[in-house]
Amino acid sequence: MSQKRIHDIAHARAGDKGNTSNISVWAYDPKDYPLLKRQLTADRIKRAFPKLFTGTVTRYEMDDLHGLNFVLLDALEGGVNTSLNLDSHGKSFSYLILGLPIET
Amino acid sequence: MSSTETIRVGCGAGFSSDRLGPAIDLAQRGALDYLVFECIGERTMAFGHRDRMLDPARGYNPQLRARMRGVLGHCHANGTTIITNMGVANPRAAALLVIDIARELGLSGLKVACVEGDDVTHLIGPDTVFMDHPGAVKDVGLRMVGANVYLGVEALLPALQAGADVVIAGRIADPALFLSPLVHRFGWALDDWTALGRGTLAGHLMECGMQITGGYFANPGFKDVPRLADCGFPIAEVAADGSFVITKLDDTGGCVTPATVKEQLLYEVHDPAAYLTPDVTANFRGVSVTPVGADRVRLTGAGGSARPEKLKVTIGFDGGFLGEGGVSYAGPNARARAELAADVIRERLTRINRLGGDLRIDLIGLNALHQTAEVPVSDSADIRLHVALRSTDRDDIDMMLWEVESLLCCGPAGGGGYRGQVTPCVVTHSALIARDQVSPTLEMFVA
Numbered sequence: 001m002s003q004k005r006i007h008d009i010a011h012a013r014a015g016d017k018g019n020t021s022n023i024s025v026w027a028y029d030p031k032d033y034p035l036l037k038r039q040l041t042a043d044r045i046k047r048a049f050p051k052l053f054t055g056t057v058t059r060y061e062m063d064d065l066h067g068l069n070f071v072l073l074d075a076l077e078g079g080v081n082t083s084l085n086l087d088s089h090g091k092s093f094s095y096l097i098l099g100l101p102i103e104t
Numbered sequence: 105m106s107s108t109e110t111i112r113v114g115c116g117a118g119f120s121s122d123r124l125g126p127a128i129d130l131a132q133r134g135a136l137d138y139l140v141f142e143c144i145g146e147r148t149m150a151f152g153h154r155d156r157m158l159d160p161a162r163g164y165n166p167q168l169r170a171r172m173r174g175v176l177g178h179c180h181a182n183g184t185t186i187i188t189n190m191g192v193a194n195p196r197a198a199a200l201l202v203i204d205i206a207r208e209l210g211l212s213g214l215k216v217a218c219v220e221g222d223d224v225t226h227l228i229g230p231d232t233v234f235m236d237h238p239g240a241v242k243d244v245g246l247r248m249v250g251a252n253v254y255l256g257v258e259a260l261l262p263a264l265q266a267g268a269d270v271v272i273a274g275r276i277a278d279p280a281l282f283l284s285p286l287v288h289r290f291g292w293a294l295d296d297w298t299a300l301g302r303g304t305l306a307g308h309l310m311e312c313g314m315q316i317t318g319g320y321f322a323n324p325g326f327k328d329v330p331r332l333a334d335c336g337f338p339i340a341e342v343a344a345d346g347s348f349v350i351t352k353l354d355d356t357g358g359c360v361t362p363a364t365v366k367e368q369l370l371y372e373v374h375d376p377a378a379y380l381t382p383d384v385t386a387n388f389r390g391v392s393v394t395p396v397g398a399d400r401v402r403l404t405g406a407g408g409s410a411r412p413e414k415l416k417v418t419i420g421f422d423g424g425f426l427g428e429g430g431v432s433y434a435g436p437n438a439r440a441r442a443e444l445a446a447d448v449i450r451e452r453l454t455r456i457n458r459l460g461g462d463l464r465i466d467l468i469g470l471n472a473l474h475q476t477a478e479v480p481v482s483d484s485a486d487i488r489l490h491v492a493l494r495s496t497d498r499d500d501i502d503m504m505l506w507e508v509e510s511l512l513c514c515g516p517a518g519g520g521g522y523r524g525q526v527t528p529c530v531v532t533h534s535a536l537i538a539r540d541q542v543s544p545t546l547e548m549f550v551a
Contacts, residue, residue, distance in 0.1 A: 011327055011363060013320070015372035018146075018236045018534060024370035026363065052477040060376055065366055065393060071374045077476060081147060081423060081531045084464035084492040087473040096474055 006102050010036055012094035019079040021090045023097055026067040033066040039102050045070060048100055052077075070097075110341045110348075111289055113282055113306070116175065117141040117188075118313025118337075120148045120165055124174055126314075126337045126356065131178035133353060134339060138285045139179060141171060141188035142278050142311045149275060150420030150530035152193030153250030163194030164201070172205045172270075179269070180211050186270045187260065187281050193250060195220050199272045199549055206551035214551040217263035219273035221544035225251045227537060228419055235416070236534045246421035246496070246531055253417045253537060256382030258294065259544035260284035266548055275418070277381045279307030282340070290344045300384035301408020302346025305391065308379065309350060309368050309403070310340050316350060316368045317399075318358030331357025347404045349396060360399040369393070382415055384408040414536040423529035424461075424496030429508030430468075432488040432521040441516040442467050442487040448515055449491055452507045459503060461495030488521075494529060501526055 009032040012025045025040060027033040042059040055074030062069065076090045077083040114136045116127030120143045131139055143165045144152075156163025165171075168190045179186055191198040199218035206214040228251040230242035241248065252275035261284060263271045273281075283303040286292065292299040309316055317338045318329040329335075336356025342348040350360050369388060373379055379386040387407040396402045433442040446465045453459045466472035469484035489511075493504040505524040512522055 007326070011323070011367065013367040013371055015370075017372055017374075018532075020236075020374070022370065022372065022374055024367065024373075026366050028363075049477040049479075052474075058374075060374075062370070062376060062389070065369075065391070067366060067370070069370045069373065069376060079532075081150075081529065082462075082494070084426075084462055084494060085473065085476065086466060086468070086490065086492075092473045096477055096479070099479070 004102050004104050005098065006036070006040060006100050007098035009102065010098065012098050014091055014094040016076055016080060016089045019074055019076045021072045021075040021093055022069060023072070023093055024067055024069045025097060026065070030066045035102065035104065037061065037068065040068060042070060045097065049096070110343050111137045111286060113138045113140060113285060113310065113340045113342065115140055115142065115310045115313050115337050117143050117171070118311060118315060119143065119145060121167070122313055124167070124170055126335065127171065128174040128178065129353065129356065130337050130339070131175035131182070131184060136182065136184045136339070138185050138187055139175065140281045140310070141186070141190055142281055144189045144192055144275060146418055146532045147530055149192060149252055149418055150249055150532055153420055154422070154528065154530070156193045157249065161197050164192050164198035165190035168198055168201060169205065172202050176205060176211060177209050180214065185264070185268065185285070187285065188271070189273050189276050189281060191218070191272045191274045193223070193274060195272050195274045196547070202270055202272060203549050203551050211551055214270065215268050216270045216272060216549045216551070217266065217268035218547045218549065219259050219263055219271060219544060221259060221542060222252045222255050222273070222275040223250065224253045224417055224537065224542065227251070227541055228417070228535070232419070232535050234533045235536050241419065244421055244531065244533070246423060249420045249422050249530065251417050251419040253415050253542050254382055255542070255544055256280045257284040257287050261288055262546045264288040266546070268548065277383070278311040279304045279381055280383055282307030282310050283383060286342055297384055297408035297410060299346045301386040302406045303342070304379065304381055304384055304386040304408065305388060305403060305406040306340045306342055306348045309365065310338055312368060312371060313337050314358065315371065316364050317352045317360055318364060321364050321367060327363065329359055333357060346406070347402065349400050349402050351400045360401050362393045362395055362401055365393050365401045365403070380412050382411065384411050413539070415539055415542060417535045417537055419533050419535060421531040423531040424494065425498055425501045425526050426529050427493045427501035427504050427524070427526050428490065429505045429522070429524035430488050430490045431508060431511050431515070431519045432486070433516065433519055434486045435518065436485070438485045438487050439470060439483060441518060442470070442489050444516045445489045445511055445519060448511065449489070449507060453504060457503055457507065459493065459500045460497060461493050461500055464492045466490040
């Protein structure tokens with residue numbers, strides 16, 4: 001078993017609507033999608049960053065396209081208009097998720 | 105039109121400050137039927153209202169003049185209709201400006217449609233409840249600057265039917281800017297949910313400009329993008345059944361691949377099976393993404409069901425000011441000196457000056473964007489103290505900046521590079537209103 005990061009097998013993009021963030025994560029190689037789907041659960045994301053992701057995390061699966069979409073409520077420290085985070089849109093959340101370890 | 109014909113729609117802007125050059129390139133060489141500029145976000149809408157309050161002749165997109173000077177002649181020569189939400193909070197002033205520019209350019213007879221009816225400020229009261237947040241307007245404690253409803257294709261169709269060369273609107277649902285010419289030219293019924301769902305997918309993919317042609321995508325060594333500095337804006341070639349190909353001009357930089365398309369497919373989407381617009385509940389779940397040539401990706405299989413009953417309104421409030429000030433520390437023991445500077449500033453602002461408002465202090469280079477995520481800090485010998493304060497009291501903002509600048513002589517050793525800035529803030533919330541409360545209007549101007 002070697003320790004890799006999700007960044008090694010997947011790409012991602014984050015978007016925002018109000019105080020809700022969504023992060024889509026896509027396996028580069030369809031062969032890695034089952035691994036991604038098994039390990040990158042909504043619960044895992046919430047547990048990895050409990051102070052940041054205080055709201056509900058929902059996962060939608062796009063099996064045909066080998067991607068997962070996470071919707072995170074109350075995740076943007078108030079949202080683009082009130083967050084004092086330099087990245088008030090949470091654009092960098094995509095790479096926060098890609099930095100998580102994955103067991104292969 | 106015949107069933108084998110396709111409509112070519114280009115995107116000339118995916119946000120208010122998007123690049124101009126690649127839009128002119130598309131207008132000149134894109135052989136486009138329609139060129140769409142999507143330039144409103146939740147914040148830019150509220151800033152439009154602020155601008156209009158300060159000057160009743162303003163409130164439209166600040167780049168409208170430059171964009172129209174750049175593309176209007178080419179679009180006129182090539183028979184390309186322009187559709188845009190660059191009217192923001194003042195579509196009528198924007199339309200009149202386009203008429204002026206058309207006259208300057210000698211484009212006599214150019215028809216400019218002004219679509220309004222999205223400003224529903226008069227329908228919002230203290231008891232209007234939010235859909236995205238607990239409470240009502242009266243609970244915000246800030247001055248409301250304006251409220252706009254997301255209009256759909258029904259607002260734009262009369263302008264296209266009347267033969268407008270340029271359609272200027274305010275708050276239109278982003279995909280509807282692209283969907284409206286498809287409904288107009290293909291004659292899709294407004295309850296043909298499958299066609300509307302497919303056209304909405306095309307609009308959704310196009311509305312962020314280069315985010316589908318290689319912009320916002322490159323990750324060197326993992327996702328390389330050729331000639332990113334010369335990236336081209338996207339073109340959709342849409343068929344009468346709503347299937348389409350996303351592409352770009354051959355000799356521009358960037359790339360259109362299944363990966364760029366997939367990342368954009370779910371950008372700002374929650375449930376992929378229920379993407380809500382004023383026109384349709386679009387379903388992206390069964391979509392196929394197929395490469396069909398160099399920088400050509402074909403999309404099929406989107407669907408749709410009945411449109412939502414109510415319409416979404418964005419309500420903007422004056423949020424006061426955001427002040428940001430910073431000083432940098434580098435070299436041996438930089439981290440300890442920067443952390444001391446942060447402690448000093450916190451004490452000066454909260455204990456000694458007792459400033460109100462929301463305060464945040466970041467150490468850029470150590471842990472800033474992901475501070476709240478509590479990821480392990482990276483150790484750096486080049487760190488910037490960044491202090492942010494939001495307040496409705498401008499004096500508090502100015503005091504914060506003064507305190508940060510005073511670190512140069514009064515703080516830890518070796519601090520340098522003070523910069524400070526103040527930007528106006530808006531706060532936005534969303535609500536729902538009934539469709540029958542909204543009636544879009546059309547006014548046509550001729551150069």
